Amino acid sequence: MKTEQTESVLLDSPKKSTKEPVIEINGLYKSFGNQEVLKNLSFKLFDGENLVVLGKSGSGKSVLIKCIVGLLRSDSGIINVFDQNVLTLKRKELDDVRQKIGFLFQSGALYDSMTVKENLEFPLKRMEKQLKQKEIDEKIIEALENVGLPEVLNKMPSELSGGMRKRISLARTIVVDPMIMLYDEPTTGLDPVTSDEISSLINDIQKKYKTSSIIITHDIECARMTADRLIMLQDGEVYEQGNLNKFEKSTDLIIRAFFK
Amino acid sequence: MKIIIPVKRAKEIALHHTIKLSEKTLAKTKEAHNFLTDFADVILFIARLIRETFSRKFEVREFFHQCFNIGYKSLPLISVTGTIMGLVLTIQSRPVLANFGAETLLPGMVAISLIREMGPVITGLICAGKIASGMGAELGSMKVTEQIEAMEVSSTHPMRFLVVTRVWAATLMIPLLILYADALGIIGSWIGANIKGDVSFVLFFSQAFKNIDFLDFIPAVVKSFFFGAVIGIVGCYKGYNAGRGTESVGKAANSAVVLASLLVLIVDMIAVQVTDMLVK
Ligand SMILES: Nc1ncnc2c1ncn2[C@@H]1O[C@H](COP(=O)(O)OP(=O)(O)OP(=O)(O)O)[C@@H](O)[C@H]1O
Numbered sequence: 001m002k003t004e005q006t007e008s009v010l011l012d013s014p015k016k017s018t019k020e021p022v023i024e025i026n027g028l029y030k031s032f033g034n035q036e037v038l039k040n041l042s043f044k045l046f047d048g049e050n051l052v053v054l055g056k057s058g059s060g061k062s063v064l065i066k067c068i069v070g071l072l073r074s075d076s077g078i079i080n081v082f083d084q085n086v087l088t089l090k091r092k093e094l095d096d097v098r099q100k101i102g103f104l105f106q107s108g109a110l111y112d113s114m115t116v117k118e119n120l121e122f123p124l125k126r127m128e129k130q131l132k133q134k135e136i137d138e139k140i141i142e143a144l145e146n147v148g149l150p151e152v153l154n155k156m157p158s159e160l161s162g163g164m165r166k167r168i169s170l171a172r173t174i175v176v177d178p179m180i181m182l183y184d185e186p187t188t189g190l191d192p193v194t195s196d197e198i199s200s201l202i203n204d205i206q207k208k209y210k211t212s213s214i215i216i217t218h219d220i221e222c223a224r225m226t227a228d229r230l231i232m233l234q235d236g237e238v239y240e241q242g243n244l245n246k247f248e249k250s251t252d253l254i255i256r257a258f259f260k
Numbered sequence: 261m262k263i264i265i266p267v268k269r270a271k272e273i274a275l276h277h278t279i280k281l282s283e284k285t286l287a288k289t290k291e292a293h294n295f296l297t298d299f300a301d302v303i304l305f306i307a308r309l310i311r312e313t314f315s316r317k318f319e320v321r322e323f324f325h326q327c328f329n330i331g332y333k334s335l336p337l338i339s340v341t342g343t344i345m346g347l348v349l350t351i352q353s354r355p356v357l358a359n360f361g362a363e364t365l366l367p368g369m370v371a372i373s374l375i376r377e378m379g380p381v382i383t384g385l386i387c388a389g390k391i392a393s394g395m396g397a398e399l400g401s402m403k404v405t406e407q408i409e410a411m412e413v414s415s416t417h418p419m420r421f422l423v424v425t426r427v428w429a430a431t432l433m434i435p436l437l438i439l440y441a442d443a444l445g446i447i448g449s450w451i452g453a454n455i456k457g458d459v460s461f462v463l464f465f466s467q468a469f470k471n472i473d474f475l476d477f478i479p480a481v482v483k484s485f486f487f488g489a490v491i492g493i494v495g496c497y498k499g500y501n502a503g504r505g506t507e508s509v510g511k512a513a514n515s516a517v518v519l520a521s522l523l524v525l526i527v528d529m530i531a532v533q534v535t536d537m538l539v540k
């Protein structure tokens with residue numbers, strides 16, 4: 001599993017710190033009405049790493065990654081993605097940034113009026129760069145094979161099980177070869193076997209496409225398998241960050257509640 | 261007899277009523293405030309809609325897809341209601357006209373009322389029920405299940421892709437559906453006339469159209485476009501602005517039907533007034 005790897009990351013951490021941050025968040029605030037969800041949140045995502053974000057339900061994890069892609073506007077703070085501040089970008093520039101980011105929604109968000117194939121075609125046909133139909137078909141097949149579901153091409157999302165839907169939406173996310181992946185609870189609601197498959201898939205994607213990822217999860221097994229580094233959100237702030245070892249050995253009650 | 265209330269109690273009662281009253285005022289102001297912000301939202305929505313319509317990229321494919329959805333897929337329903345409309349109108353008016361010995365006026369009268377009023381309004385209301393609620397539910401569920409956000413991160417402008425196409429498709433297709441309903445209404449009327457008596461279709465048709473001129477058609481067609489726009493805008497607005505829970509999908513669909521039907525009638529009333537003024 002990943003433990004040896006995190007150890008080695010720890011050993012050559014000087015090298016790690018020279019890596020460029022691809023996402024840099026500084027002093028982020030976001031509230032809905034008078035409910036403050038994110039308060040002075042700051043962290044970095046480095047090139048090529050898997051960053052796991054832990055936090056209990058309602059702690060603002062989904063809100064955080066929606067702010068990163070500009071789906072929600074934060075009240076103040078800086079969100080730099082590839083050195084561009086998302087908050088100040090124009091629509092067109094924001095679209096360019098978004099093309100480099102894959103977003104796996106917590107609910108899957110498959111278009112339920114379209115078949116699986118059309119679902120996967122959608123982001124490809126919407127890209128700046130126009131692809132030929134043949135290339136599109138190849139990419140779709142490859143993505144479906146990556147998630148282990150090549151046979152459902154012509155089904156409607158409503159005909160799939162919850163786990164299958166999750167995997168198809170993962171396929172739709174990776175089909176555009178993003179440089180950054182944002183996973184919102186990729187394994188929630190799946191059986192342990194499928195969860196493990198998805199977790200290794202996340203690792204495969206990281207290796208194969210050299211992506212940097214933020215993985216939001218409650219699933220500690222998934223965190224153990226995928227994390228290079230973890231951060232924990234509590235009350236809209238970063239409560240703790242570090243590698244897996246630090247979290248596993250922590251005596252803090254809130255952290256222990258996750259790592260039972 | 262005097263009723264004596266202790267001062268303390270009187271104060272309590274007074275206080276109680278003042279609180280009740282201020283609560284009520286507060287609720288009323290809130291209501292008014294909500295209504296005003298809603299209204300402002302709608303205006304903004306329409307402004308955005310117009311701006312997006314004339315943006316560089318119009319989603320042509322999706323527009324035709326929606327025309328197909330709204331127009332073609334409503335044909336069976338509109339056929340049935342159109343025919344019934346003409347049939348019923350004929351059967352109901354015949355005895356009255358017969359009393360005056362004016363049965364020959366039947367085709368013309370039915371045609372005029374169909375084209376001027378019954379066709380547009382009844383078809384408009386049916387479309388409000390079918391199309392506005394469909395849009396409200398569809399966009400509402402897309403909103404709740406994050407599909408609209410998913411589109412947005414795939415560099416697709418949801419307003420352009422989902423709303424502009426639907427509103428324009430409704431604006432263009434609903435007038436066509438209304439004309440189609442008018443035509444079937446006249447056929448239904450001929451069927452009704454044939455239940456008692458034997459009229460050839462050609463004769464019936466020529467009698468029907470003898471009494472109709474251009475001035476009957478134009479206002480009806482013009483208001484049909486407004487019906488279409490109202491239905492499209494209300495359906496999309498309600499769906500696109502649905503809340504976050506699943507129950508808001510139902511709410512969106514429901515309030516879309518109610519508001520769209522109401523607005524169809526209001527637009528009709530205004531249209532009738534305006535036509536009346538212009539024709540004089
Ligand atoms: N669009 C919104 N409007 C109003 N409140 C919102 C909105 N989005 C999120 N919230 C609120 O922000 C808080 C954080 O929500 P968020 O979805 O980020 O939680 P989460 O950490 O992802 O939880 P979970 O693990 O259950 O998914 C919640 O209290 C939620 O009610």
Ligand SMILES: [Mg+2]
Binds near residue numbers: 062184
């Ligand atoms: Mg969440």
